[in-house]
Amino acid sequence: MARRKIVAGNWKMNMTPSQAVALCAELKDLVKSDDVDVVYCVPAIDIIPVVEAVKGTNVAVGAEDMSFEEKGAFTGEISADMLLDAGVKYVIIGHSERREYHKEDDASLNKKVLKAIEKGLTPILCCGETLEQREMGITLDWIRTQIKSDLKDVTAAQVAELVIAYEPIWAIGTGKTATTAQAEEVCKAIRECIAEVYGTDTAEKVRIQYGGSVNAGNAAELFAQPNIDGGLVGGASLKADFGKIVCYK
Ligand code: PGA
Numbered sequence: 001m002a003r004r005k006i007v008a009g010n011w012k013m014n015m016t017p018s019q020a021v022a023l024c025a026e027l028k029d030l031v032k033s034d035d036v037d038v039v040y041c042v043p044a045i046d047i048i049p050v051v052e053a054v055k056g057t058n059v060a061v062g063a064e065d066m067s068f069e070e071k072g073a074f075t076g077e078i079s080a081d082m083l084l085d086a087g088v089k090y091v092i093i094g095h096s097e098r099r100e101y102h103k104e105d106d107a108s109l110n111k112k113v114l115k116a117i118e119k120g121l122t123p124i125l126c127c128g129e130t131l132e133q134r135e136m137g138i139t140l141d142w143i144r145t146q147i148k149s150d151l152k153d154v155t156a157a158q159v160a161e162l163v164i165a166y167e168p169i170w171a172i173g174t175g176k177t178a179t180t181a182q183a184e185e186v187c188k189a190i191r192e193c194i195a196e197v198y199g200t201d202t203a204e205k206v207r208i209q210y211g212g213s214v215n216a217g218n219a220a221e222l223f224a225q226p227n228i229d230g231g232l233v234g235g236a237s238l239k240a241d242f243g244k245i246v247c248y249k
Contacts, residue, residue: 005223006163006207006230007246008039008062008124009237010092011046020046023238024053030243032058036230038246039090040237041124044078051087062090062124065098068111080119091116092232093123094150096169106149113150117158124163124232125150126211127190131170139168143186144193156198160205164190165232171212173234180221183210187227216244223248 015023020042031038041062042050051061067077083091093116094109109125116123127146129139143166151159166186171178178186187208195203210222211232222228233245 003205003207003229004037005035006037006039006209007219007248008041008090008092008163008165008209008230008232009242010064010095010211010232010234011040011042011237012064012097012234013043014238015042015046017046017049021049021053024050024059026240027059027242028054028057030240031246033246036246039124041090041092047083047086047088060089061087062092063088064092064095066091066093066112066116066121068108068115070115080115080121083121084119088121090122090124090163092126092165094126094146096126096128096167096172100169106146109150110152113154113162117154117162122162124165124209126165126167126232128167128169128172128212134168134170139186140189143190147190147193148197151197156202159194159198160202163207163209165209165211166190167211167232169212173213175213177213177215177218177222178210180218180225183212183222184225184227187225191227214245216241219245219248 038058039060039062041064063083067074067079071079093112098104113123127143129142133142168178190208191203194206207229209230209232210228214231214233215236
């Protein structure tokens with residue numbers, strides 16, 4: 001069975017709650033689609049108004065991060081239960097900006113993945129190499145290490161349900177998209193890595209997105225690749241262009 005495409009916006013730290021609601025209204029008719037899952041991953045403070053704003057539409061809401069702790073004295077943190085209670089379905093885990101600015105490592109990201117799955121949230125697990133790593137020729141090894149560590153103790157059935165986003169760090173927010181061939185090469189390697197660890201059935205089911213300067217002009221070609229099941233979109237998710245990315249066909 002063909003995998004269903006999934007296109008997620010990663011709004012990052014851009015929209016105030018009232019701006020977020022206005023953006024939902026602007027995008028409402030543009031992101032209608034019967035064959036693509038559409039997700040807005042939004043800042044924690046925007047979650048409640050955005051869940052309300054997308055009610056009755058085809059859009060699901062995601063968080064940009066969550067705590068791996070159950071609950072308690074963790075000032076500033078947001079738990080999986082809080083996200084679920086607010087109506088969240090997806091959660092980005094291990095975005096390169098979290099890894100870099102908040103020093104999130106694979107061990108803690110693994111705990112986040114396990115907690116999200118335990119609670120019934122779908123992780124969008126991010127991985128990706130730096131420009132330096134690409135130039136050193138160690139991209140595929142690096143990605144395999146990230147995937148294997150971040151998915152430690154996750155079962156094959158659980159892996160089949162999650163979303164992995166391949167985001168080369170040098171392509172994020174730079175306007176410098178990976179070539180279609182580069183994106184497909186790594187997404188294919190991720191699927192092979194999943195097949196190696198969890199079997200081919202699981203690998204055929206897991207959805208793998210490409211992220212990094214996806215825009216209305218390059219989405220169709222990227223999403224047509226056999227191993228690319230949609231995109232994680234930053235900058236272009238904040239404007240009407242996002243509708244063109246969702247309706248890329
Ligand atoms: P970009 O961001 O589309 O602005 O490059 C992608 C991301 O960080 O998820």
